[in-house]
Amino acid sequence: MIREDKFLISRRPYAVDLGSLRAWGEHWASIDAVWFRRRKGITVACIGTLRDLQNPLPKDAAEFLARHDDGRYGGDCDGRWDGERYWGAQKPEVIEQHLELLRPMLANYPAIPAGYQGWWRF
Known part of the structure; x- marks a missing residue:
């Protein structure tokens, strides 16, 4: 993946x-991720994972990101807020956790939520 300082959806x-x-x-291997997308002209905030088949397994997140070069499937979305x-999830406690992150994320578009580092692209 390629690290970028500027956000371009x-x-x-x-x-x-x-x-x-x-x-x-x-x-x-997988790593938790968040991202913005446009669906039918509306910006949405998503939470999920990036996963990749890597041999040998990466030692850390930096190695995982450096070796993850196939973005044709994108992230595995677990929850989305428009x-x-x-x-997304069906369990009420998971829905609450997702919305606790996704609501302010969308409201502060395109800011990166606390605890996450960005921006990375394929």
Whole structure:
């Protein structure tokens, strides 16, 4: 992935939580991410993960991001907020956690939420 200082929604950037790197299985790794997208002309805030098949597994988030170079599938969205409607989780406590982050994220567009580093793009 490529690190950029300037936010351009047209480049489909992600902000990531550098402390959230997880390995699962023998070669899969993922990191928590948030991003903005436009859906039918409306800006939405999304929360989810970036995952990648990496062999060997990365030692840290920096290595994961440096080696993650296939963005054709984008992030795995777990929740999305458009300012009026929420899409995503079904458990009320997870919905509350998502909206606690997504509401201010969308209201402060294009600021990066606390705890995340950005912007990263493919």
